[in-house]
Every structure is written in structure tokens, then in C-alpha cells.
């Protein structure tokens with residue numbers, strides 16, 4: 064994978080990096096073997112249904128045209144229309160988008176919502192672009208994919224580097240192409256554009272619910288437990304905030320500018336306030352001591368929440384991790400080669416396709432509300448989300464016991480079993 068991000072903290076040394084698609088495939092392979100999946104089904108599920116590469120010429124503020132490369136991969140639409148976010152990052156590659164699209168298939172199946180998996184990405188650095196440039200880029204991307212997107216076809220959402228603002232532009236551009244307002248073509252929209260209450264907090268809330276579910280199994284007492292969170296974007300900061308509200312002490316946080324540590328606990332609302340008033344970064348945060356990202360990952364805490372991006376727990380650092388529980392807020396933060404080290408150390412893991420599924424679950428609620436033309440209360444959204452996360456956790460936990468495997472393999476087993484059974488009923492050519 065090529066990464067050209069300017070961050071020296073989030074990125075581990077490239078030496079132990081793994082291609083994210085291979086990382087995903089290796090778990091898929093192991094789970095398929097355990098399930099005794101037949102060869103034909105295996106072939107269908109391992110191959111993405113559609114991969115689109117688009118070139119997007121965009122007029123920059125200096126009047127010159129710049130061509131961006133964008134992707135949309137539909138891994139599967141067996142369970143329903145494909146669902147998944149759009150990532151804006153310099154490190155985007157087709158292989159990364161393919162892995163992320165497949166993870167969406169497994170994620171939607173784990174939480175039992177009627178979607179297949181897809182993902183999109185554009186190679187760009189959104190932090191260095193003006194609002195106008197980002198709007199033109201988002202509209203160009205949407206317009207070149209109008210035949211792919213659709214409320215019954217493929218439904219995008221935010222991912223790293225995108226948020227409600229981009230989703231509003233996407234909804235508007237798509238709607239113009241159809242000559243009518245189509246709210247349900249995209250989720251994660253601002254409230255006034257058909258967004259759902261609770262969507263912004265949904266991924267963090269799901270991380271919190273699955274952290275507590277796991278702590279209960281491990282008999283970890285929230286009032287006596289500590290936690291470190293890597294990444295302080297939407298997922299990391301809201302997970303930290305909600306987990307702190309449940310009485311767990313957050314000793315370490317980080318973003319691409321560095322990591323911050325306070326043995327006595329960091330006041331997360333203060334950190335969020337500081338970040339919001341400081342151009343969205345933690346650089347200069349004075350309530351904690353400065354440490355490196357590696358030190359944060361290897362710190363002596365009960366719970367570690369990697370909530371930035373893939374491939375941060377590798378064979379280079381897995382054996383140094385001291386946490387008892389890892390809850391994966393990010394997609395693919397642990398690479399496949401590190402899995403066995405973590406498992407042998409006896410560290411419990413709530414895998415990404417379960418832990419961070421709260422986001423897509425409330426995306427589903429948003430889509431349902433758009434189609435009904437009706438708005439749910441925040442309380443209703445949260446109650447339903449909590450129930451789905453709790454039930455999904457128990458389903459995966461049971462599979463882990465039944466098959467005597469890690470929670471990660473168990474999550475893949477649950478997902479692959481559901482998708483392959485659906486495929487059997489639907490049939491094919």
C-alpha cells in the first residue's frame with residue numbers, strides 16, 4: 064500500500080505493512096475453511112462484483128485543471144443494495160478500496176441489515192483543498208457515478224476525510240441528475256438535508272456498546288479500567304467521550320499530530336473543545352504529556368481502541384501490546400499476520416466488522432426514515448442501535464464459543480454463513 068500522508072505518528076514503519084485486501088482475504092479464507100464453504104460460493108464471495116475507476120478533472124482555485132483519480136468498488140449485492148463510505152485520502156488505492164468494500168459486506172451481514180458492501184475513494188488531500196475545490200471534486204465524482212449510485216443500487220456514506228457536507232453535495236448532484244430530490248441515495252447527511260438524529264455519534268456509540276459488552280464478559284469493572292484511543296476524528300473522539308461517560312478513565316489519545324498521555328485521565332470534553340478551536344487538531348494540547356503513537360499503542364491500559372486507519376497493529380508491535388481488550392473503531396487496524404500474536408497473548412478483540420458497525424446501522428435507519436418520509440427521535444435511534452449492537456455481539460460471541468475461535472474469525476463465520484445462505488436461495492446463472 065502506498066501512503067503519502069504527512070503524519071509521522073499514525074503511520075507505522077512500512078516494513079510490517081500488509082496489503083489490506085490480502086489481510087481481508089486471509090481471514091475470509093480461514094473462516095470459509097472452518098465453515099466448509101464450497102468452492103463455487105468461495106469464488107463468488109471473494110471477487111468484487113464491480114470495480115469502477117474514474118478520472119475527475121476539477122478546476123482548482125488558481126484556474127488550472129487538476130485530474131483526480133477516484134474509485135467505487137461494489138463487493139457484493141447479495142443481501143441488498145451495496146452500502147459503504149467514500150474516503151478522501153492521499154493513501155487511497157484500488158486494493159484498499161476493494162478491502163474496505165468487502166469489509167462492508169461482512170459488516171452489514173454481522174449486524175443483520177439488508178445491504179451488500181461497497182466503498183469509494185478519491186486520491187486527494189482534503190486538508191489542503193478549499194471548500195470550493197472539495198465541492199467541485201465531490202460533484203464531479205457523483206456525476207461520473209450516477210449510473211452506479213441509487214437508493215436501491217449503491218448507497219454511499221462518509222468515511223475518512225468526508226462528512227455530512229460532502230454527503231449533502233452528493234445528494235444534491237445526484238438529485239439534479241434525476242430531476243427530483245432523492246434523499247435515500249446517500250446517508251450521513253446533515254439533519255436538514257434528510258440526515259438522521261444520532262448518525263454522527265453512531266459509530267462511537269457502537270464502539271462504546273461493544274466495549275461494555277466485552278468488559279462484562281471479561282469481568283472488567285468500568286470504574287477501575289483505563290483506556291487509550293488512537294485517532295481523534297469522528298470515531299475516536301466520540302468513542303472516547305461515550306466511554307468516559309461510562310466511568311472508564313481515558314489515559315491516552317492521539318491524532319495525526321501526535322499522542323497525549325495523562326495517567327490521571329484526560330478530560331475528553333476539554334480535548335474535543337480544544338481540537339474544535341484549534342483547526343481540528345490536538346497539536347498543542349496542554350492537559351497531557353506528549354508521547355509517541357507507538358508508546359500509546361503499547362501503553363499499560365486495560366482497553367485499546369485503534370480508531371484511525373488500517374494496519375497499525377502489525378507483527379512489529381503486536382507482542383508489545385499490554386491492553387487486555389482491543390476494540391477496533393477503525394477498519395482493518397490489525398493486520399492478519401498480527402492476529403495470531405494477539406490471540407496467543409490472550410488479548411480479547413472486538414473486530415472492526417462488529418465494533419464499528421454502529422455507523423452503517425444508523426445509516427440504515429437514515430435510509431429507512433428517508434424512504435418512509437418520517438423522522439425518528441434520537442432516543443428511538445439510540446435504543447434500536449444499542450439493541451442491534453448488543454444482539455450482534457452475542458451472536459458473534461456464541462459463534463466464537465461454538466467454533467472455539469477468536470471473535471474475529473467468529474464474526475467472519477457469522478457473516479459468510481449469512482451471505483452464502485442468501486446466495487443459495489437467490490441462485491445464479
Ligand code: GLU
Nearest residue numbers: 147148220221222423426
Ligand atoms: N464508512 C463507515 C464504515 O466504514 C460507514 C458506512 C455507511 O454508513 O454506509 O462503516
